[in-house]
Amino acid sequence: MAPKQPNTGLFVGLNRGHVVTKKELAPRPSDRKGKTSKRVHFVRSLIREVTGFAPYEKRITELLKVGKDKRAWKVAKRKLGTHKRVKKKREEMSNVLRKIRSAGGGEKKK
Numbered sequence: 001m002a003p004k005q006p007n008t009g010l011f012v013g014l015n016r017g018h019v020v021t022k023k024e025l026a027p028r029p030s031d032r033k034g035k036t037s038k039r040v041h042f043v044r045s046l047i048r049e050v051t052g053f054a055p056y057e058k059r060i061t062e063l064l065k066v067g068k069d070k071r072a073w074k075v076a077k078r079k080l081g082t083h084k085r086v087k088k089k090r091e092e093m094s095n096v097l098r099k100i101r102s103a104g105g106g107e108k109k110k
Contacts, residue, residue: 053096060093 007017036044053061056079063072072093076086 057089057093060090061097064090064094064097 005015007019008015009019010016056075060072060076063069063075069090072090073086076089077083080086080089
């Protein structure tokens with residue numbers, strides 16, 4: 001969508017309307033909704049490092065390794081309940097696999 005043109009001051013036409021100056025508003029807490037802070041990100045990564053993966057997450061990663069994406073989706077759906085959560089979890093698990101492959105790829109060739 002194209003950016004809105006400023007109003008002309010006329011009451012007819014494409015950019016009709018009274019000319020006003022935009023009021024600068026302070027940022028609202030609701031604007032930050034969904035964004036994780038550095039601290040929360042650190043704590044979650046630390047917990048993940050200490051506790052590891054849940055059994056169903058391990059199963060999902062194994063299924064993704066062998067290329068059974070649909071089966072992995074079904075396993076995740078059964079545990080998590082919604083399509084949105086499944087998409088996020090599958091993306092997270094494939095990122096983990098990608099990191100493992102990139103980190104361990106050089107070691108296997110020795």
